[in-house]
Amino acid sequence: MVRRIKPQPIFKFAPFSKKQLQVLTWWRYPGTMNHKMLICDGSVRAGKTVTMSLSYVIWSMTNYSGQNFGMAGKTIGSFRRNVLSPLKRMLAGRHYQVLDHRTDNMIEIRKGGVTNFYYIFGGRDESSQDLVQGITTAGFFFDEVALQPESFVNQATARVSVDGGKYWFNCNPEGPYHWFKLNWLDDKSKDSLIIHFTMDDNPSLSDQIKRDLRSLYTGVFYRRYIEGLWVLAEGVVYSNWNQDTMTEHITDVHDYEDYYVSCDYGIQNPTVFLMFGQKGTTWHCLKMFYHSGRESQVEHDDAWYADRMDEFIGDIKTDIIIDPSASSFRRTLQNRGYSVRKANNDVVPGIRATQTAMNSGRLMFADNLKQMFAEFGSYIWDAKAAERGEDKVVKQHDHCMDALRYFVYMVIYKNVTAKMVQKPSWLRG
Structure with a gap:
């Protein structure tokens, strides 16, 4: 043509x-x-x-x-x-x-x-x-x-x-x-x-x-x-994390305009659910579910985690964004009538989008997300990968970070990008 x-x-x-x-x-x-x-x-x-x-x-x-x-x-x-x-x-x-x-x-x-x-x-x-x-x-x-x-x-x-x-x-x-x-x-x-x-x-x-x-x-x-330098990715990934300025006390999760739940799924590794609600241009991480089969020494099947998802969501209408590798759990949720989307697992662009959302005030967190706050301090770049010319994170203490990244990249980043395609702005590029 x-x-x-x-x-x-x-x-x-x-x-x-x-x-x-x-x-x-x-x-x-x-x-x-x-x-x-x-x-x-x-x-x-x-x-x-x-x-x-x-x-x-x-x-x-x-x-x-x-x-x-x-x-x-x-x-x-x-x-x-x-x-x-x-x-x-x-x-x-x-x-x-x-x-x-x-x-x-x-x-x-x-x-x-x-x-x-x-x-x-x-x-x-x-x-x-x-x-x-x-x-x-x-x-x-x-x-x-x-x-x-x-x-x-x-x-x-x-x-x-x-x-x-x-x-x-x-x-x-x-x-x-x-x-x-x-x-x-x-x-x-x-x-x-x-x-x-x-x-x-x-x-x-x-x-x-x-x-x-x-x-x-x-x-x-x-x-x-910004400085245009070829430098190593080293140290803590979210060095911009500030618990004093990026958290808030939330008492009611029902007073928001739109909702998403993001999920990183594991059997022995931790399973994490994060619920996000939107007010204006800001998304608020309202609450989380966290269970580690390894730490509890109790492994559960897809149905058990789907029951926990039912309890977690309650009467709120929301789509679910899920770890793309969790195919069986995704089917279990779909069979229960949930709208489920596979996350984009492009790690470094997702990290960059998440950091930008945090810096620009488009993302806030409830003040009681204990496991997430611990991961913010321990989620680090892989120094050995950097020496090979690769940007990678250490695959430890990262399950809350993955669930957070899935949401930001699939919702905040995609929405901003769509608006920029319709009306180009200085944020592009």
């Missing part, structure tokens, strides 16, 4: 910063034009993606006609949302004609007798490398390359085999032993132009927006996404 892009409002630019101008023009000037690749890393909302994607298209349309080019994000959906949507508006303002071949995941761009073809890929996992085999390209643009597997990036860059072809990378930092940092950023043998960004390099951000963004992150995510 070929779809002509509908006219959209013209993209309004703020004045460019020096670094943004360098991204837009590096391929035109003798001092930088011979570099094989451009790498832009640094903080969120620094204007990397907007300027890089526009520069990539202008470069390719200036130097080639009738060629194939690659463009990749972690998923095709995220790339279309975060890159192509603003790119189309920018190109429309410069009188480019854009045809979207959605079936082929290809964008055809025309202007002044020049036509090129831009194939879109998702670098989700190791199998993604198979998607790029066989294509010959004159350039490849990677958005959020640090979130893509090394095998995919290696296969995609190997497809750039047209004279003068270049690679374009952007990303927010991860750990200092991440494969992209070691094998691309730190490899001096690669012919790279590296430009490091902070939020101050984006003139479109007001001081208030920058203050708001800084307030959303703490710990390792602050150092990476």
Whole structure:
């Protein structure tokens, strides 16, 4: 299916910063034009993606006609949302004609007798490398390359085999032993132009927006996404936890606008139910159920835990979000008439979303959640995994943390993301 892009409002630019101008023009000037690749890393909302994607298209349309080019994000959906949507508006303002071949995941761009073809890929996992085999390209643009597997990036860059072809990378930092940092950023043998960004390099951000963004992150995510540093995930995961300011005394769980129950399920390991109620933009963790088969030396079956769920929910109408591995317990609950959703178990993005919800006041806790408060102090990053370039948590004292993360990622984060897709805001990216 070929779809002509509908006219959209013209993209309004703020004045460019020096670094943004360098991204837009590096391929035109003798001092930088011979570099094989451009790498832009640094903080969120620094204007990397907007300027890089526009520069990539202008470069390719200036130097080639009738060629194939690659463009990749972690998923095709995220790339279309975060890159192509603003790119189309920018190109429309410069009188480019854009045809979207959605079936082929290809964008055809025309202007002044020049036509090129831009194939879109998702670098989700190791199998993604198979998607790029066989294509010959004159350039490849990677958005959020640090979130893509090394095998995919290696296969995609190997497809750039047209004279003068270049690679374009952007990303927010991860750990200092991440494969992209070691094998691309730190490899001096690669012919790279590296430009490091902070939020101050984006003139479109007001001081208030920058203050708001800084307030959303703490710990390792602050150092990476605000300071733009490649640092280890170490120590306590929720270093932002403050029992004095994030708890409240709750006497009645019935006075809320909407409800969810989140569940992490175990037989010997603890089973945790958390009930959340919404008032305005804030979700309140109202109460919890906690039972450890190992500690009590009594193991129970699905039916026993379903009985406890009946007692826990009582007369409140709510959906249940459950550990995706708990298939038999999920069926037991469904057979009792509950609406049950499998949680997204993407750990690090879920942790980041939970930390942001806590920092922004979108999440509060009843003051009597004893086991949860203990886990906040003992839930830590895995130091050995960090040395391998991986962000992982130690799988101990984490059952309340998992149930909390399931809820935030499936409800608070998804709702905020949906609103941003409808009406883009400074929170995106």
